[in-house]
Amino acid sequence: MAIFGLWVINKAGGLVYQRNFADGLVQLTSNEYLVLAGTLHGIHAITSRLSPTGTSSGAQVIEAETFKMTILLSPTGTKFVLLTSLAETSASTVLQKVYEAYADAVMKNPFHTPEMPIRSEGFDTRIAALIGTGHT
Amino acid sequence: MSALPPSRFSVLSSPSPDLLSPTNSSTRFSLPSGPAIATATAGTPKPLSRPNIYDRPLNKIRTTEVSASAFAFLFSEIVQYMQKRVSGINDLERRLNTLGYRIGTRVLELMAWRAESASKAPKRDIRFLPVLMSIHTNVWKAVFGKPADAIEKSVQNEDEYMIIDNDPVVTRSISVPRDMSQLSCSSFTAGIVEAVLDGLGFPARVTAHNTPVDDFPLRNTILIKLEKSVLEREELFK
Numbered sequence: 213m214a215i216f217g218l219w220v221i222n223k224a225g226g227l228v229y230q231r232n233f234a235d236g237l238v239q240l241t242s243n244e245y246l247v248l249a250g251t252l253h254g255i256h257a258i259t260s261r262l263s264p265t266g267t268s269s270g271a272q273v274i275e276a277e278t279f280k281m282t283i284l285l286s287p288t289g290t291k292f293v294l295l296t297s298l299a300e301t302s303a304s305t306v307l308q309k310v311y312e313a314y315a316d317a318v319m320k321n322p323f324h325t326p327e328m329p330i331r332s333e334g335f336d337t338r339i340a341a342l343i344g345t346g347h348t
Numbered sequence: 349m350s351a352l353p354p355s356r357f358s359v360l361s362s363p364s365p366d367l368l369s370p371t372n373s374s375t376r377f378s379l380p381s382g383p384a385i386a387t388a389t390a391g392t393p394k395p396l397s398r399p400n401i402y403d404r405p406l407n408k409i410r411t412t413e414v415s416a417s418a419f420a421f422l423f424s425e426i427v428q429y430m431q432k433r434v435s436g437i438n439d440l441e442r443r444l445n446t447l448g449y450r451i452g453t454r455v456l457e458l459m460a461w462r463a464e465s466a467s468k469a470p471k472r473d474i475r476f477l478p479v480l481m482s483i484h485t486n487v488w489k490a491v492f493g494k495p496a497d498a499i500e501k502s503v504q505n506e507d508e509y510m511i512i513d514n515d516p517v518v519t520r521s522i523s524v525p526r527d528m529s530q531l532s533c534s535s536f537t538a539g540i541v542e543a544v545l546d547g548l549g550f551p552a553r554v555t556a557h558n559t560p561v562d563d564f565p566l567r568n569t570i571l572i573k574l575e576k577s578v579l580e581r582e583e584l585f586k
Contacts, residue, residue: 316521317521319421319424320417320421320424320521321521321523322423322427322428322522323523323525324523333523333565335523337565
């Protein structure tokens with residue numbers, strides 16, 4: 213049971229927030245993270261169109277052998293992605309709380325530009341309280 | 349609403365051209381998935397079951413509250429709007445102060461009116477300390493729904509007093525970037541205090557300063573610097 217990392221992807225597919233909390237996954241450069249986030253954005257767009265019965269919210273959980281990624285899509289198109297171990301059961305609740313922190317500490321902050329990388333101490337503090345400090 | 353809505357209102361992760369067409373302005377409210385929201389009725393407000401806030405008796409709305417989120421979004425937009433129109437941090441603080449001042453005069457008016465109708469023999473404080481106490485409790489409760497956390501008197505300067513708020517409602521969701529670290533958006537609160545003091549006949553210069561401590565990173569101090577005339581008058585009362 214571990215939470216490895218959190219990504220926030222804006223509605224255009226850009227990675228606006230990335231933070232690691234535990235070891236277990238390969239360390240990547242920031243550029244590689246950007247590429248992965250963009251790829252995930254594309255995959256998500258495809259999965260949301262695959263549904264045979266009308267609209268779909270797209271992929272919600274992607275599981276691999278050693279980890280899984282849980283995706284929360286907000287109504288505004290922002291995606292919150294949590295990378296966790298397979299046994300982690302709290303991923304979707306944590307994501308809901310991350311969304312809440314995002315609404316409170318990012319969207320209400322006059323010094324944040326929408327769709328731009330998140331540099332808000334308030335958000336960092338809220339996330340640290342929620343998941344743990346880890347290392348950035 | 350003929351123009352294309354600004355991109356920040358577009359809520360789709362993968363916008364399709366048809367949904368972004370200018371003729372279909374309801375896209376601003378639509379969700380990528382889930383049940384459709386009826387936007388057709390948005391233009392015609394339903395008849396209110398009770399009178400709006402302007403028509404209700406002033407004393408009855410004493411305990412009604414506004415949404416902190418709604419205020420936070422409004423205040424955020426105010427700060428962004430002003431930031432584009434000012435030359436520096438001092439100018440921004442001055443404008444926030446002015447804005448608070450306009451609210452403070454109304455707060456004082458309302459509180460005086462309520463005090464008058466609530467007690468048989470309402471009195472007006474003419475000494476500074478009771479006034480400071482009433483700002484700390486009554487004004488804070490009326491405006492923020494809780495009393496401030498502490499009052500301090502400056503050790504170095506006779507004419508300086510401080511009101512301390514550990515978790516100011518106004519700046520709760522604001523993270524000031526490092527390059528503007530001197531900026532305190534509580535200047536808005538300082539404006540309210542300044543107006544109340546002015547209205548009661550205690551002209552002062554009121555400023556706001558960030559004074560974070562470990563437990564309260566948002567802690568804020570409202571610094572009141574009284575004018576000489578006030579101190580001289582206080583002397584005469586003794």
